Amino acid sequence: MSTSVGSLASLLKQTDIEDHSEVLQAAESTLKQFKGDLEAQHVKAIALLKLDRYGDAVKAIEAGGAKLKDRARLDYAYALYKDGKPAQAAEIAREGGERGFEHVEAQASYRTEEFKRAAELYQRLASQLEDDVEADLRVNSGAVDAQLEWSGQGELVQKKKPERADLEAFETAYNAACGCIARGELGQGEVLLKRAKDLCNALEDLSDEDKQAELMPITVQQVYVLARLGRQEEADGLAKEVDATRIPDASTRHIAQVNGVAASASDSNPFLAQRIVSKDLDTLKPDYPFQFQRAVLNRNRYATDLQSLKFGGTADSTKAVLSKHPSPNTDTFCNGMSVVNAAAHAQSQTGKEAIKLILPVLEKRPTDVGLVLTIVQLYVLSGNAGSAIKLLEGFLRRLEQSAKEAELEVRYSPGLVGTMASLYHTQGRRNHEQRELAKAASHWKRRTKERPAGVLQLLRAAGSALLDSPAPEHQELATSIFTELHSLNPSDSIATAGLIASSPASAPSDLTSTLTPIDRLISTIDAPSLESAGLAQPPTTPGVTRKRPAEDSNQKPRKAKKIRPSRIPKDYDPAKTPDPERWLPLRDRSTYRPKGKKGKARANLLSQGAAPAGESEGSRPGTPGGEVVKGKPQQGGGKKKGKGKR
Structure with a gap:
């Protein structure tokens, strides 16, 4: 060719x-x-x-x-x-x-x-x-x-708040909403999801079928947000509008079905829910869910197993998963499995009964972080914060005594340190709280590289708490913490304020100009109304706050309450001053004088410095007792008494 x-x-x-x-x-x-x-x-x-x-x-x-x-x-x-x-x-x-x-x-x-x-x-x-x-x-x-x-790496995100350009397209508005939801800002996330829906519906170059395909993930996310906000009926109604079979993405389709079961306002059949939730996630490839989604979906599957009373199987399967991971660790998936394992051993019990069933498991896995935190939470819910503190203190002490670097990282992890400090704070143990935060801050100050997520927030909390400590070493540590935080982010107002508060003499004078002026902060505060409202007092019951009203010079004096005649004694004379000892028993009053020899003798005994009754005048001397001689009883010395009347 x-x-x-x-x-x-x-x-x-x-x-x-x-x-x-x-x-x-x-x-x-x-x-x-x-x-x-x-x-x-x-x-x-x-x-x-x-x-x-x-x-x-x-x-x-x-x-x-x-x-x-x-x-x-x-x-x-x-x-x-x-x-x-x-x-x-x-x-x-x-x-x-x-x-x-x-x-x-x-x-x-x-x-x-x-x-x-x-x-x-x-x-x-x-x-x-x-x-x-x-x-x-x-x-x-x-x-x-x-x-x-x-994924817990929020400190790497440079843009926390959505910009104007993010609200011009439904894709960017949806991503901004997901970021807010991940940070726990559910209200802002709901607003942005509605904005994304409106922008998608307003597009003219998309067909109705394409619009529905784009709106499905947004609606699924809305169901999740409404359920998290506690608006169960709204979430249930919106979930019924989602046709999961029309979602092309396999993982999104499965998540929509799971959210529909979770958002159901009525008590659904646990066995039917288990059938929907218990799907092999490997079959969703290539549209497989992310790791954090897999962890939640696996926990949902175990939750439906527990609702179906499959305690033994759930305990064995979670134990097999935990055995493949070293302990202790701060991995979210492992600690979630520990919680599920504890729930399986508790067998739907709560409070003290659940603690009795879970404590033997802790003896077998003493370094399981998730298990320890579960028992601590049960102690707190049952009103036994002292036992919770004692248990967590012992656990942290064991990790602190270890020479392994991995266990020390777990010991000073922000989550465990925050839990310990929070328990101290609820019990009013301010010194213990400051010492715990100071130890953790000193540890992470030595580790400037490869810090886990949340360390900067821990340092910020430690610096704020140590500002109130009278110890000089705590004041120096607070200054060092806020100096580092300010150098990492000069626009951080909390770090700037902390640096000024911890070292007012050495702090640069131009730092105060970056903070909000005091006049602006107190511009909306009405001092006279606060003063007239009185001083707040500690609540006697949770959620109830009492206030002592402020004294008013113009207020008329209150009239004395009129005593009912039935409560006035017969010989009552308003002109006479009542006896101040009228509430005491008769023998305890100062005017009481005993009568008779026995009464006088008893009074002498009760009075300080009185002579004994045997030496007082007119008393008969007591008969001296005979000498006690130990010996054998005499044989046949006396007659036996008859069986007659005694």
Whole structure:
């Protein structure tokens, strides 16, 4: 054949075909004649990508050998990502070094839950922003920020509050809502979800079917928020409007079904709920849920098992999971499994009965953080905070005595330190609370690198608490803490105020200008109304606050209450002063004088410095007793008494 491979490839490139399936047919027809045509192989792979046949695209590129992989490296990485192999895609894209490769690596890192790496890539891409990709970058960056919040890495998020640009598109508004929900700002999240719905409905370039597909995840998230806010009936009604079968994403479809069961206002059949919840999550690939979602879904499955009275099986299965992880640790999944295991041993009991059933389990797993915190919570709920403090103190003492660095990190983890300090605070043990926070702050001050999440919040709480301590070492530690916090974030008003309060003499004078003026802080306070309202007193019952009213000079004196005649004695004379000892018994009054010899003798005994009764005048001396002699009883010395009357 006189036609060369190059001429066929150039002919294929010159064809004006808009249908990707026709391009695929043309490439395949060329490959039937020339199997090694690199250009035709590349065109075939791109056509398969355009047709969303990502698995076939991966096979076509791999069949082309090393040359095609090297030429179509970006296409190969993208095909792997879309085919549910993000780890391989990220590895290939990392070797590219160009802007397109960074896009693919960022998306693949997001899918593999390497959110920190994804955030770094999107920040780098944003620094070289192009107008045509600005919207996509904003959407993807918002999604990464939300996932950082969900995964407990919220300190890496640079933008906490949504900006005006985030409220102009439903995708960015939805991502901003997810970030608020992850931080626990449920009210703000609900507002942003409604905004995202309105923006999506207002789009004119989307068909009704596409709008419904975009609205489904937003509605599923709304059901979750309403259930968390306690608005159960609204959540149940909205969940019934969701048709889970129309959701294309497998993991979102399963989450919608689970949320519908959880939001149900009526008591559903636990066995039916167990059937819906107990689905193998591995079958959801490639749309598998993230790790934090898997942890929640697994806990839901165990919860339905407990409702179905499967205590033994739940205890055994959770024990098998816990045995694969070292203890102690602060992993959320492991500690969640410990709570489920404790609930299985408690067998639906609560309070003191549950504590009796769980304490033997603690003897077998003394370093289980989740189990210890579960028992502490039960002690607190049963009103026994002293036992909770004693149990947690012993647990922390054992970890502190360990020479292992991993156990020391668990000992001074922000969650455990915060729990211990909170227990001390509720009992009014301020010195113990300050010592606990000071020990934790000193530990993390020595560890400036690889700090876990929440350490900065712990340092801030420790610095605020140590400001009230009279100990000089605590004051020095507070100054060191706020100096570090201010250097890390000069715009942090709490760190600035703490630095000024801890070292007013050495703090720079220009720091006060960055704080809110006092006049502005107290501008809305009405001092006269507060003064007239009186002083607040400690509540006698939880949730009830009493106030002592302020004294009013213009207030008329109260009239004395009139005594009812039935309560007035018969010989009562209002002109006479009543006896102040009238409430005492007669013998205890100062006017009491005993009568008779026995009475006088008894009075002498009770009076200080009185002579004994035997030496007083007129008394008869007592008869001296005979000497007691120990010996054998005499034989036959006396007559036996008869059986008559005695």
